[in-house]
Amino acid sequence: MNSVSGASVIRIPWAGARTPRRILRAILPALSLALVVMGIAWLNPRAISYFGLNLMLNLGIPVALATIAQMFVITVNDLDLSIGTFVSFVGCVAATWLRDAPLLGVIALLAGVGVYALIGALIYLRNVPSIVVTLGMLFVWQGLAILVLPKPGGKAPDWLHGLMNFHTPYVPFPIIAAIAIAALVHIGLMGTSYGAILRGSGGNPNAIARAGWSLLKTKVVMFALAGVFGVVSGLALIGLTTSADANIGKGYTLLSIAGVILGGGEFVGGRVSPIGAVIGALTLTLAGSLLNFMRVSPDWQVGAQGAILIIVLAARAIINRTDRRAL
Amino acid sequence: MRFPGTLNVFAKPWIWSYLGALLVWLAAIAFTHGYGAGGMITAGLALAVFSVIAGVAQMFVITLGPGNVDLSLPANIGLASAVAMKVMNGSDQMIAFGLLAAVASGVSIGVANHLLISLLRIPPIIATLSASFIIQSAGISYGRGLQIKPPPGFAEFTTAQVDGVPLLAIGTAIFTIGIAVLLHRTVYGRSVLAIGQNTRAAWLAGIAVERVRAATYVLSGALGGICGALLAGYFRGSSLEIGDEYLLASIAVVVIGGTSVSGGKANVPGLWGAALFLVLLLTMLNTFGVSAGIRFVVTGLVIIGVIIAAGGQKG
Numbered sequence: 001m002n003s004v005s006g007a008s009v010i011r012i013p014w015a016g017a018r019t020p021r022r023i024l025r026a027i028l029p030a031l032s033l034a035l036v037v038m039g040i041a042w043l044n045p046r047a048i049s050y051f052g053l054n055l056m057l058n059l060g061i062p063v064a065l066a067t068i069a070q071m072f073v074i075t076v077n078d079l080d081l082s083i084g085t086f087v088s089f090v091g092c093v094a095a096t097w098l099r100d101a102p103l104l105g106v107i108a109l110l111a112g113v114g115v116y117a118l119i120g121a122l123i124y125l126r127n128v129p130s131i132v133v134t135l136g137m138l139f140v141w142q143g144l145a146i147l148v149l150p151k152p153g154g155k156a157p158d159w160l161h162g163l164m165n166f167h168t169p170y171v172p173f174p175i176i177a178a179i180a181i182a183a184l185v186h187i188g189l190m191g192t193s194y195g196a197i198l199r200g201s202g203g204n205p206n207a208i209a210r211a212g213w214s215l216l217k218t219k220v221v222m223f224a225l226a227g228v229f230g231v232v233s234g235l236a237l238i239g240l241t242t243s244a245d246a247n248i249g250k251g252y253t254l255l256s257i258a259g260v261i262l263g264g265g266e267f268v269g270g271r272v273s274p275i276g277a278v279i280g281a282l283t284l285t286l287a288g289s290l291l292n293f294m295r296v297s298p299d300w301q302v303g304a305q306g307a308i309l310i311i312v313l314a315a316r317a318i319i320n321r322t323d324r325r326a327l
Numbered sequence: 328m329r330f331p332g333t334l335n336v337f338a339k340p341w342i343w344s345y346l347g348a349l350l351v352w353l354a355a356i357a358f359t360h361g362y363g364a365g366g367m368i369t370a371g372l373a374l375a376v377f378s379v380i381a382g383v384a385q386m387f388v389i390t391l392g393p394g395n396v397d398l399s400l401p402a403n404i405g406l407a408s409a410v411a412m413k414v415m416n417g418s419d420q421m422i423a424f425g426l427l428a429a430v431a432s433g434v435s436i437g438v439a440n441h442l443l444i445s446l447l448r449i450p451p452i453i454a455t456l457s458a459s460f461i462i463q464s465a466g467i468s469y470g471r472g473l474q475i476k477p478p479p480g481f482a483e484f485t486t487a488q489v490d491g492v493p494l495l496a497i498g499t500a501i502f503t504i505g506i507a508v509l510l511h512r513t514v515y516g517r518s519v520l521a522i523g524q525n526t527r528a529a530w531l532a533g534i535a536v537e538r539v540r541a542a543t544y545v546l547s548g549a550l551g552g553i554c555g556a557l558l559a560g561y562f563r564g565s566s567l568e569i570g571d572e573y574l575l576a577s578i579a580v581v582v583i584g585g586t587s588v589s590g591g592k593a594n595v596p597g598l599w600g601a602a603l604f605l606v607l608l609l610t611m612l613n614t615f616g617v618s619a620g621i622r623f624v625v626t627g628l629v630i631i632g633v634i635i636a637a638g639g640q641k642g
Contacts, residue, residue: 122631122635126635128634128637132588135574135579136627136629137631138575139623139627140624143619143621143625143626143627144624146618147618150620254456267450299468300464300467300468302460302461303460303464303465304464306461306463307460310457313449317449
């Protein structure tokens with residue numbers, strides 16, 4: 001199985017996008033986002049304005065960051081079920097220690113990243129399924145979040161609040177932030193030679209190991225990166241909400257996995273797309289607003305996200321099937 | 328396995344889960360100076376039943392091989408609890424119909440899961456995850472404001488005891504013996520094991536892989552449905568969050584109970600040991616009077632510790 005997918009790893013996804021179907025598959029994430037934006041514009045044209053977009057999209061930034069974190073883990077064929085409660089933990093630390101005792105706060109957050117790296121190492125060294133280990137971590141972070149902040153409350157540090165409520169001229173801040181995140185990760189993961197090694201360790205671990213690269217190191221790097229983006233996601237979230245509670249990131253695990261898959265990421269084989277992941281996260285965020293404008297009962301918000309995921313996967317399955325027939 | 332040279336029975340991985348359960352129970356009664364020792368076991372058995380049922384469901388799915396897991400169990404349990412209570416509508420005559428409706432709800436979720444996996448060719452994790460989004464919403468919308476008490480007969484049945492042993496635990500013990508027979512002595516059970524060991528070899532040997540896989544997801548769904556109905560009876564009413572803890576619990580009892588997470592090797596007796604261990608662990612932490620935060624952290628660390636110690640057999 002590995003030898004088959006190996007050939008495609010070296011190739012940058014979509015670089016050889018010649019067939020119309022490949023192009024179609026590549027623009028699928030952007031297409032879904034465009035559809036959602038058009039839906040909003042049609043139902044409520046006034047929402048597509050500087051303030052409207054700012055309002056609808058700003059909570060998309062922490063989601064996008066968590067999605068990138070999840071993407072790093074998915075790249076090396078693992079899954080992080082704990083990212084949601086990790087974001088909660090970071091949020092609780094940010095709203096308490098980071099304000100009252102900044103040094104302690106910074107140490108706690110760095111330790112969080114360290115734990116992520118350690119989890120990556122354990123998963124590789126003991127060859128255990130990430131889903132079970134991160135399920136355990138889900139509870140650990142949840143418990144720590146409750147210990148740091150037993151009752152909802154706390155207050156974001158002023159600098160964080162100021163940063164997240166920054167008003168850029170002409171283009172809303174969330175859009176600029178999303179582009180910056182996507183560009184940064186795209187360059188790092190898709191454009192550098194070590195980025196190719198990192199993706200390769202998900203696509204064809206044997207080949208990467210034989211070429212002399214340490215799989216332990218790639219695993220640790222990817223999990224540590226997930227930790228870093230998890231921290232930034234939690235900080236961004238608290239900067240927006242200004243206070244925290246121990247369940248604040250609860251939905252992020254599901255959203256982040258859905259975002260990666262919506263954005264065109266494959267579940268195995270190191271095939272991911274940072275730009276797609278950010279687009280996927282924004283699509284899911286905006287879908288919430290769209291459903292509100294459509295007066296869909298909040299009961300069905302989660303269900304709609306599931307339906308979007310299934311529809312996009314179905315579309316991809318149809319494209320893949322015709323693609324295979326064409327080859 | 329960790330201590331070579333000791334008694335042969337210790338080579339069986341599931342022995343450890345029973346030892347663990349015994350240890351945490353002893354620690355708890357040492358703390359209370361023996362007070363409530365029997366009560367802890369009664370309560371432990373009663374709660375372990377639900378983890379065992381959910382664990383059996385998850386065990387069959389996980390045994391199918393790497394990547395197979397049913398993430399829709401919690402949502403399934405939540406929805407089934409509401410369906411059962413609504414159909415029973417507090418009347419003893421409707422108990423059987425309520426149970427049937429809960430199973431039907433679970434079966435349809437299992438069918439939907441398998442359709443997503445086979446038609447869209449998406450990994451089971453993503454399929455059951457997307458399905459659980461939709462089930463969750465269906466549950467919220469269906470169960471809104473639902474505060475129907477279970478019929479008195481059903482509530483009685485789920486909490487009845489025979490000499491301090493919950494009736495439900497006896498029933499579930501007999502049920503798990505049946506499950507062990509199903510797993511080791513029937514064509515279906517052996518097909519599940521064979522697929523988990525090597526799907527391609529199983530297919531070449533003439534096993535209808537897709538049909539067995541479908542049956543397994545349906546079985547998992549059905550068991551989730553039963554679990555939901557029983558939980559609603561035990562806790563005197565349905566709620567959407569009733570199934571939340573059974574995602575971790577179902578996977579944890581499978582892993583701690585000695586079933587291989589990479590598939591192909593299942594262990595039924597271990598489910599009971601692991602379920603008792605987890606329930607008694609929480610009982611112990613409660614008697615120690617630790618906060619909810621510590622309880623979460625310890626539960627998480629125990630699961631990580633067990634999986635790290637057990638290690639993975641194959642990649």
